[in-house]
């Protein structure tokens with residue numbers, strides 16, 4: 001049992017925030033398959049304060065997925081605080097601040113990983129967000145700005161002093177983006193340097209790799225992103241099943257959840273992307289994936305592709 005931000009979790013394996021993926025249906029699925037908790041996609045502080053319909057739609061949650069973490073991004077301390085206060089009304093269990101996203105659209109506005117090079121501004125944001133909500137606040141960072149400025153340890157100490165309840169560390173620098181591989185040495189140093197729970201992240205593709213990361217670095221929990229796409233079994237300690245029937249049944253459960261909570265007919269491309277991932281790498285998968293991508297409706301995808309034998 002591990003406690004993060006005051007929540008005793010059944011599992012130390014956490015679903016990482018993934019823009020375009022970790023919406024309510026996928027989070028619920030991962031929780032059912034054993035994730036300790038899940039983090040939402042990054043949500044814009046401006047979208048929230050302008051009360052944009054699409055952004056507010058990202059704040060839906062249910063009792064079943066609790067404790068859920070909603071992730072906020074932005075770079076203006078006052079707007080971040082106002083957004084955190086509004087976000088709180090939608091009842092997440094905690095709020096995470098994105099200080100690790102390297103995507104240009106985010107960093108060119110000084111948000112995400114760009115905050116790693118502005119620790120004073122980052123500190124102000126953390127303090128203002130904490131003062132605007134009664135929920136625990138966590139941060140997700142990278143191990144540094146670039147190879148010459150590996151400032152993860154000082155940054156994590158600053159975040160702890162500013163009052164965050166836990167810190168997730170992706171073992172790449174901002175300048176690395178998603179290239180190269182994650183290096184978890186800074187994670188181990190951060191774990192030794194702070195008293196709050198530390199969550200390791202980056203390139204963990206199986207439950208066993210996650211256990212090894214905790215053993216090697218002492219980190220308290222593991223956050224899994226890409227390794228969970230089409231593979232919620234990663235949270236239950238199992239490999240993806242060999243049986244096509246079991247895989248189809250998980251894909252159908254995911255589709256059910258999408259149809260329950262999202263306007264499924266308007267997001268067919270998004271659904272195909274999610275569902276096709278369940279079959280990636282399986283024998284004969286290119287034919288299955290082609291079949292999925294050629295569907296013209298959710299009904300066709302469900303009835304003629306998933307509910308029927310995929311090998312027919």
Ligand SMILES: Cc1cc2nc3c(=O)[nH]c(=O)nc-3n(C[C@H](O)[C@H](O)[C@H](O)COP(=O)(O)O)c2cc1C
Pocket residue numbers: 016017018019020040041042071098099100101140170201202203204223224225226227
């Ligand atoms: C498609 C995609 C979307 C992502 N979106 C977010 C996001 O919204 N917020 C965030 O903090 N990190 C985001 N990340 C980074 C992941 O949370 C994670 O740190 C990174 O993918 C490394 O973990 P992994 O190797 O387990 O995927 C994203 C990554 C990917 C591939």
